[in-house]
Amino acid sequence: MLTLDDLLRQITDPSGREIFDPATGATVGRAPMGSTADVDSAVARARLAQVAWAARTDEDRADLLVRAAAAVESAAEPLAELLTREQGKPLNGANARFEVAGSVAWLRATAGTALPDETVFDDGVIHAQLNYRPIGVVGAIGPWNWPMMITVWQIAPALRMGNSVVVKPSEYTPLSVLALVKIINGVLPEDVLVPITGNGEVGSRLARHADVGKIMFTGSTATGRNVIHDSADSVKRLTLELGGNDAGIVLPDVDPSAVANEIFWGAFINAGQTCAALKRLYVHDDVYEAVCTELIRVAKETPMGNGLEEASLLGPVQNRRQFDKVRSLVDSARAAGARVLVGGNPDLEAPGNFYPVTLVADVDNDNPLVSEEQFGPALPIVRYRHLDDAIEMANALDVGLGASVWGSDVDAARRVAARLEAGTVWINAHGSVHPMIPFGGIKQSGYGLEFGVEGLKSVSVPQVISARH
Numbered sequence: 001m002l003t004l005d006d007l008l009r010q011i012t013d014p015s016g017r018e019i020f021d022p023a024t025g026a027t028v029g030r031a032p033m034g035s036t037a038d039v040d041s042a043v044a045r046a047r048l049a050q051v052a053w054a055a056r057t058d059e060d061r062a063d064l065l066v067r068a069a070a071a072v073e074s075a076a077e078p079l080a081e082l083l084t085r086e087q088g089k090p091l092n093g094a095n096a097r098f099e100v101a102g103s104v105a106w107l108r109a110t111a112g113t114a115l116p117d118e119t120v121f122d123d124g125v126i127h128a129q130l131n132y133r134p135i136g137v138v139g140a141i142g143p144w145n146w147p148m149m150i151t152v153w154q155i156a157p158a159l160r161m162g163n164s165v166v167v168k169p170s171e172y173t174p175l176s177v178l179a180l181v182k183i184i185n186g187v188l189p190e191d192v193l194v195p196i197t198g199n200g201e202v203g204s205r206l207a208r209h210a211d212v213g214k215i216m217f218t219g220s221t222a223t224g225r226n227v228i229h230d231s232a233d234s235v236k237r238l239t240l241e242l243g244g245n246d247a248g249i250v251l252p253d254v255d256p257s258a259v260a261n262e263i264f265w266g267a268f269i270n271a272g273q274t275c276a277a278l279k280r281l282y283v284h285d286d287v288y289e290a291v292c293t294e295l296i297r298v299a300k301e302t303p304m305g306n307g308l309e310e311a312s313l314l315g316p317v318q319n320r321r322q323f324d325k326v327r328s329l330v331d332s333a334r335a336a337g338a339r340v341l342v343g344g345n346p347d348l349e350a351p352g353n354f355y356p357v358t359l360v361a362d363v364d365n366d367n368p369l370v371s372e373e374q375f376g377p378a379l380p381i382v383r384y385r386h387l388d389d390a391i392e393m394a395n396a397l398d399v400g401l402g403a404s405v406w407g408s409d410v411d412a413a414r415r416v417a418a419r420l421e422a423g424t425v426w427i428n429a430h431g432s433v434h435p436m437i438p439f440g441g442i443k444q445s446g447y448g449l450e451f452g453v454e455g456l457k458s459v460s461v462p463q464v465i466s467a468r469h
């Protein structure tokens with residue numbers, strides 16, 4: 001059986017960059033650091049391999065994705081352990097084992113979703129057909145929060161549609177992605193999926209490269225803007241899954257004890273380091289204290305610790321930069337008069353980047369803890385009296401990834417949902433994704449859809465063939 005040591009032996013580079021465990025500070029392994037020249041050779045290899053890959057039947061490619069899913073599943077435990085050691089997320093809960101299982105599920109679902117050519121017009125004189133063709137080489141650039149799952153979201157549809165892929169993981173979590181790709185490449189033909197490592201310069205080269213037809217980018221809005229600039233000369237297609245600052249609106253008819261658990265995990269999944277996590281909670285005055293009390297209860301019951309311990313459900317922040325950002329946002333909210341209900345007091349002498357679950361009440365809507373994406377385990381809770389005010393505050397930012405509405409009357413919640421500016425609005429849930437439900441942001445959270453048939457369309461180019469009968 002494959003062990004974590006076997007995996008690490010296959011992917012690490014003794015002269016590479018040291019990767020540290022965010023729970024302990026110990027070394028996990030050394031990751032190779034690629035250069036811009038490596039991008040060029042990776043793209044050249046992927047370009048050559050794409051021709052034969054596209055010439056295969058769709059069934060063939062689907063079958064190979066099913067086999068890739070089985071390979072990942074059989075390596076699930078060492079992959080999850082590596083993810084825990086490198087990313088920090090615990091093995092249990094909606095964390096490392098869940099992420100590996102999600103990667104398997106998305107590979108299978110993508111294999112099981114077809115995008116057949118469509119007849120779009122036929123009047124007996126003209127027959128017009130819309131065909132979906134591969135783009136060529138797709139570049140996949142990912143973040144450090146859900147490194148394996150997001151890689152699969154980017155690469156599986158691209159491969160299914162006959163593209164080859166050059167994948168560049170975040171420099172914070174390269175080992176998890178290199179290991180995943182290694183396992184998948186045990187099944188795929190050579191050079192159809194080529195990993196490269198490195199920092200922003202390497203990503204930028206990929207975005208500029210004339211032989212890359214599309215970039216699937218998941219990361220911050222600031223970097224997304226750079227990708228737009230870099231890809232402009234070659235008029236690349238782009239799917240941009242960027243930052244968010246998701247609002248949740250709690251209506252006065254809510255049952256606080258019934259929704260507290262869902263609200264909590266909507267906010268604190270992966271210790272808040274999730275693009276579509278609930279990052280600002282607007283609660284009606286009538287239920288404000290009751291909702292706070294229930295959230296404090298769940299926070300106190302939820303164990304945080306080293307993710308390799310089976311009891312842990314929350315882990316550390318992945319890197320110190322992010323830890324410092326969360327800490328400074330909470331500290332300045334407190335200094336501005338906000339009430340810290342729980343947390344807000346990390347042990348700065350302890351090893352690792354553990355920031356406690358933090359609930360901040362009575363915070364002004366214009367406080368940076370509310371208006372900036374904190375991307376960590378801190379949730380500001382803003383009080384409102386009039387629904388229109390809550391909707392206005394929710395829509396006031398220039399991002400629009402997800403949002404949620406919480407209440408007992410689902411029809412009333414649906415009417416509020418329709419007024420929110422976000423790519424997805426959940427009712428009595430937040431952040432749940434499904435391989436058949438399209439997902440994507442609006443405003444500066446990006447553009448393009450992932451998942452399901454829409455996701456396949458986004459990694460192909462439409463071609464109309466119009467024939468006279």
Ligand code: NAD
Nearest residue numbers: 143144169170200203204219220223226241242243244275
């Ligand atoms: P980031 O933008 O710092 O980095 C993302 C990736 O871009 C990394 O691989 C990085 O090396 C690369 N990169 C950096 N500069 C580049 C450049 N100039 N050109 C090309 N690539 C470059 O983001 P991050 O800190 O890794 O991730 C956190 C952010 O990602 C948060 O804002 C979060 O909301 C967002 N995110 C969004 C989604 C979504 O689906 N919308 C999902 C996960 C994370």
